[in-house]
Amino acid sequence: MELTFYIAAAVAILSTIMVITRYNMIHALLYLVVSFLAVAVVFFTLGAPFMAALEVIIYAGAIVVLIIFVIMMLNLTREDVQREKEWLQPSVWVGPAILSAVLLAELVYIITAADPVQTEALVAVDAKVVGLALFGPYVLGVQLSGILLMAGIVGAYHLGRQKKKVIHRFLQERSSAA
Structure with missing residues (x-):
């Protein structure tokens, strides 16, 4: 369980650095979602599944949708829309997809390897x-x-x-x- 914590923390740090260093708002938003999911896995490994669920629902769901609405309100020109289509090549999705796959594999491992006694203790809050x-x-x-x-x-x-x-x-x- 300790190794999964460190892997999720490393993914959170790496994806947060990618959020800060991206010039394109949409690319940063993809890494932000991965960062929120990694923090949710960290909460889950620390024994706070309710907080992990709140992390996914509130931050990875609502806040990201809010950011997308703000981008839509800024009303991009046609040139900006064309540039966005060029930037959204499949190579952009490789980084967030790899980090998300690591988190998914880690979460599957945590759920399948957990003892029933540990699972009951996770629902403490x-x-x-x-x-x-x-x-x-x-x-x-x-x-x-x-x-x-x-x-x-x-x-x-x-x-x-x-x-x-x-x-x-x-x-x-x-x-x-x-």
Whole structure:
């Protein structure tokens, strides 16, 4: 079990470095999903399967979809769309696919090699207890993180709108000067 922890941690570190070093947002997003999945495997190996499930559902699901919606709101031009199609060659998917395959093999090994006694011990944290903790003493943190996410969406929308207004104003000035 200790070896699986170190493998998942190495995959998480490697994929996070790839997120930081990618120039293309979509490529970084692919590695971000792999990073979230690796952290979920780390949580699972540490005996927190509920936290691992939350990691996959909240981060790898909801946050990634949120980032995709923000990219869509920025309204790419046709040249950008064509460039994106050229960048999404199968070679781009090789890195995240290999890292995901390592995580999948590791997770299958953990599930098949686990003793029934260990499996029963993994369900120590109940979802109701986590919900009561989040909306009890930690309600301020939950609300602040929601406000932070909303501010990020509004800021991205505002930046996207400003770019569109500047281009529109430039085209109007150019046509009136002619």
